[in-house]
Amino acid sequence: MSKRLLDPTSERQAGTARERAKRRGALGGKHVALLDISKPRGSVFLDRVEELLRARGADVSRFSKPTFTKPAPVDLRHEITSTCDVVIEALAD
Amino acid sequence: MVPDGLVAVVKRGCPTCELVAPVLAQLHDQLTIYSQDDPTFPDGIGAHDDTALDVSFALDIDTVPTLLRVQDGHVVDRVVGWERAGWEKFTGVDDLGAGLPDWRPGCGSRTHDPDVVDARLVASIMPHLHARLVELGDAEDESEAMYARGWSDGLPLVPPTPARVARMCAGTSRDPSEVVAVVPPDLVECTVEKVAINAVMAGCLPDYLPVVLTALEAACTDAFNMHGLLATTWLSGPLVVVNGPVTRTIGMNSGVNALGQGNRANATIGRALQLVIRNVGGGRPGEVDRATFGNPGKYTFCFAEDEAGSPWESLAVERGLPEGASAVTLFAAEGVRGVVDQLSREPESLARSYAACLRTVAHPKNIFVWDAMLIVSPEHGRVFRDAGWTKSRLRQELDALLQLPADEIVRGAGGIAEGMPEALCQPGTTLPKFRPGGLLITHAGGSAGLFSAIIGGWASGAVGSEPVTREVRT
Numbered sequence: 314m315s316k317r318l319l320d321p322t323s324e325r326q327a328g329t330a331r332e333r334a335k336r337r338g339a340l341g342g343k344h345v346a347l348l349d350i351s352k353p354r355g356s357v358f359l360d361r362v363e364e365l366l367r368a369r370g371a372d373v374s375r376f377s378k379p380t381f382t383k384p385a386p387v388d389l390r391h392e393i394t395s396t397c398d399v400v401i402e403a404l405a406d
Numbered sequence: 407m408v409p410d411g412l413v414a415v416v417k418r419g420c421p422t423c424e425l426v427a428p429v430l431a432q433l434h435d436q437l438t439i440y441s442q443d444d445p446t447f448p449d450g451i452g453a454h455d456d457t458a459l460d461v462s463f464a465l466d467i468d469t470v471p472t473l474l475r476v477q478d479g480h481v482v483d484r485v486v487g488w489e490r491a492g493w494e495k496f497t498g499v500d501d502l503g504a505g506l507p508d509w510r511p512g513c514g515s516r517t518h519d520p521d522v523v524d525a526r527l528v529a530s531i532m533p534h535l536h537a538r539l540v541e542l543g544d545a546e547d548e549s550e551a552m553y554a555r556g557w558s559d560g561l562p563l564v565p566p567t568p569a570r571v572a573r574m575c576a577g578t579s580r581d582p583s584e585v586v587a588v589v590p591p592d593l594v595e596c597t598v599e600k601v602a603i604n605a606v607m608a609g610c611l612p613d614y615l616p617v618v619l620t621a622l623e624a625a626c627t628d629a630f631n632m633h634g635l636l637a638t639t640w641l642s643g644p645l646v647v648v649n650g651p652v653t654r655t656i657g658m659n660s661g662v663n664a665l666g667q668g669n670r671a672n673a674t675i676g677r678a679l680q681l682v683i684r685n686v687g688g689g690r691p692g693e694v695d696r697a698t699f700g701n702p703g704k705y706t707f708c709f710a711e712d713e714a715g716s717p718w719e720s721l722a723v724e725r726g727l728p729e730g731a732s733a734v735t736l737f738a739a740e741g742v743r744g745v746v747d748q749l750s751r752e753p754e755s756l757a758r759s760y761a762a763c764l765r766t767v768a769h770p771k772n773i774f775v776w777d778a779m780l781i782v783s784p785e786h787g788r789v790f791r792d793a794g795w796t797k798s799r800l801r802q803e804l805d806a807l808l809q810l811p812a813d814e815i816v817r818g819a820g821g822i823a824e825g826m827p828e829a830l831c832q833p834g835t836t837l838p839k840f841r842p843g844g845l846l847i848t849h850a851g852g853s854a855g856l857f858s859a860i861i862g863g864w865a866s867g868a869v870g871s872e873p874v875t876r877e878v879r880t
Contacts, residue, residue, distance in 0.1 A: 316548055319566045320538040321557050321603040321685040323594040382634030382870045 337399050341370035346397035348385070349377035355403045362401060408461060412497060413474045414439045415456070415467045418447035420513035423471050426488045429503040430471075436497070442470065442516040462517045463526070469512035473497075487512035524573065531572035534582045535599055539568070552607070557685055559677065559705055563607040574602040577612030578619060579880055586619050587626035589687035590633035591694040596622070596686045601678070604685055608678035608706075613656045614671055617734060618678045620878045621646045621708075624736040625679060629872040635738045635864060636689045639696050642864040643704040645739035645779070646676050647848060649711050649722035650732030652878050658710035662852035665709050665742055665781075665859065676708030701741045709850055715784050716849035717791035724797065724847075725875040732878040737779055737846060738864040738871035747786070748856040753793040756786060757800060760858065761807035765839055767862040771815040771825035773837050777844040777863030777873070783851035786858050797847055808839035841866055846873060 337343055345366050349355045363373045376393055378385050393400050414430060414437055416423040427448040430439060434451050440461050441453035456462055465474060465481060473496055475483040485492045488510040494502050516522055542551050548565045552558055564570070575582045575598065582599040589596045598619065605618050625632045625644050635642060648658055659669035667673065683689045691700065713720045722733035745763045750756040760780060768776040782790070790800060812831035819825055830837065844866050851859070864870050 316542045316546075316565070317568065318540045318542065318548070318552070319535065319568055319571050319599075319603045320540050321566060321600065321607060321681070323592060323596075323600075323686050323688065324538050325592070325594070325688075380634075380869045382631055382638065382865055383628075384633060 339369075340366060340399070342372075343398040344372045344374065344396065346393045346400040347373060347375050348393065348400055348402040349375065350381040350402060350404060351378050352381045352404060359401075359403050362403070407464060408476055408479070409438050410476050410478065412437045413465070413476055414471055415442065415462055415465060415474070415515070416440070416447065416453065416471045417442040417513070417516060418444040420470050422488050422510045422512050423447070425506060425510055426471055426503060429488075429493065429506070432502065433497060433499065459517050459522060459526075462515055467515040467517055470515055471512055472515075527576050528569045528572040531575050531582065532568055535568060535571060535575070536583065537571075537599055537603060556690075557607065557681075559680060559684060561677075561705065564609050566603045566606040570606045571599065571602050574606050574610065574612050574615055575599060577602075577615035580619065587622050589622070589626055589682060590689065591636060592688035594686050594688070596682060600686050601682055604681040605674070605678040608681050609670065609674040610678050611656070611670070611674075614675050614678070616878050616880050617646075617648060617652060617656070617671075617675050617732075618682075620876050621675065621679050621734045621736065622682055624734055624874040624876040625683075627874050630736050630738070630874040631871045632683065632687075633694075635871055636683060636687075636695050638864060638870075639698045640740070640864050641697055641699040641701045642738050642740045642862075643701065643707060644676075644679060645703065645737045645861065646679060646708040647711055647721055647735045647737065647779075648675070648708065648733070648878075649713065649720045649727075649735070650730065650878070652732035653710035653713075660710035660712035660850045664712070664850040664852075665707075672708050672710070673706055676703075676706030679708075680704060680706065703739060703741060707739060711848050712784070712850045715787070715853075717787045717795075718797035718847070718849065721846065721848045722875055725873075727875060727877055733875055734878060735846075735873055735875040737861070737873045738777070738866075739779065740862040740864070742859050742861050745858045745860060746856070747858075751789060753790050753795045753800070754803070756789050757803040758807060761804055763860055764804065764808060764845070765810065767839075767860065769824055771817075771819065771822060773810060773815060773826060773839050774841050774844075775865055775869070776840075777846070777866040777871075778840065779846040779848060779861040779863070781848050781850050781859040781861070783855055783858050784849075784853045785856045787849055801845065801847065804845065805838065805840075809836035810839055811836055 347359045349359055366373050430448045431451050439453040440456040441447050442456050442462055445453050445455040469486045473485045474481050485496050490503055490508050494500055549562055552563045580598045584598050585595045586601055587596055601619055605615055656671045658671045689695055711721055721735055723729055727733045747756055747759040767778045812835045813833055815826050816828055816831035817825040
């Protein structure tokens with residue numbers, strides 16, 4: 314007789330990964346969010362990215378997570394998605 | 407289901423039932439007989455088949471033979487065992503069982519057989535289990551099948567059969583479908599049943615389940631931040647310290663080798679928590695778990711505090727729970743390191759040893775960001791007890807000793823680039839090694855050894871993880 318076991322996993326369907334967001338093409342004229350995850354020196358990297366983006370005609374807004382150890386709060390994600398076209402998230406250390 | 411009138415419940419395997427078989431035959435016309443083990447018993451007259459024990463359970467039979475009077479479907483009277491006078495009065499028939507002794511006690515009803523109790527329990531819970539059934543092929547080795555499906559932490563698992571999981575669910579009064587926590591990193595609502603499945607695989611006994619459930623609840627709070635603890639590159643994982651009567655009920659180890667191998671409860675509670683995070687939450691090494699090294703405690707890390715031998719109030723009481731409550735405290739822990747001090751007989755000296763070692767947590771020049779747990783052994787505890795030092799006195803002394811000179815911890819000092827930023831380190835000032843509440847003190851270990859232990863933490867407080875203490879619910 315075959316053995317039956319109970320599934321210990323979340324039983325989420327494999328292969329239901331979210332689709333990639335639509336590509337935006339050139340960033341000139343776009344509103345770009347720069348999300349600092351609040352690791353030391355992340356701002357150094359993002360400052361330079363902001364400088365380069367502005368030189369290409371992008372509009373830039375800066376955001377930061379309260380702490381790098383937790384996922385971005387829902388409100389912050391909502392603010393970014395509702396006000397910006399693309400987001401760049403920066404690690405550091 | 408049971409007809410009105412006189413009813414007898416018997417079994418062939420009971421010598422008293424065998425003894426009264428002639429009496430049952432004598433009363434046959436006015437009696438409905440149920441046999442728990444053999445419907446051909448009593449020989450010659452037979453009985454209704456109650457080998458499934460449905461009637462015995464319905465009639466609440468503890469002993470066979472039991473003679474009952476049923477009226478309008480309800481039991482109104484009963485006689486247990488063989489007692490001539492009682493049976494005669496009960497049936498209104500004189501001279502029952504000539505030649506039999508006046509009295510014989512009965513035997514245990516099959517409804518109390520451990521295998522029967524277990525089967526009933528399993529049958530009652532099974533309909534409430536909803537996890538997907540994974541059917542293994544005849545040729546599949548179940549242990550290898552579980553590895554192949556990615557359910558294991560690397561060690562063998564106990565196969566979570568429906569019967570085992572049902573038995574595990576009986577370890578708590580909570581409904582199998584109740585949501586215990588939202589488990590990171592996939593933020594999945596995790597039911598009691600899913601915890602039970604993983605607890606079976608970890609090797610837990612049902613009595614451990616309430617501790618596992620509470621540990622999971624504590625781990626999945628925003629304050630403890632299991633997501634970050636899992637994702638960090640640091641070498642830490644969740645440590646479960648258990649307090650209160652449950653530690654004795656389930657036989658946890660707080661003494662010799664308390665932090666090591668060899669005790670089932672210690673070993674499997676911590677493992678069950680990690681398996682839930684792996685299997686339900688989706689937290690796997692190399693995926694969201696990005697630890698540079700990890701540590702052996704990420705298989706399992708759980709021990710009980712030695713409250714009876716402690717010079718102080720327990721960790722749980724210190725953290726606000728009432729005396730006598732069972733509780734878990736979750737701590738974001740790296741590995742264990744020893745503090746050897748075989749010479750200090752004065753608390754001041756021993757405290758200085760502790761401070762010197764605690765300073766090195768994470769890095770001797772790093773402060774404030776790292777919590778730590780100090781585990782004071784019985785022999786070291788005796789030094790403080792004999793000197794009348796309370797836990798708060800020790801804490802006060804350590805706080806003072808762990809005020810570190812800014813000049814020593816500033817970046818570059820001592821020829822070491824690592825350290826605190828200059829802006830924090832005003833020359834000539836001191837700064838505390840630990841944030842307020844960042845040093846936890848517990849008591850455990852064997853009675854021999856002038857050692858204590860330090861367990862370093864991870865990013866502390868709102869930035870990372872706050873230790874969380876929760877009362878264990880049954």
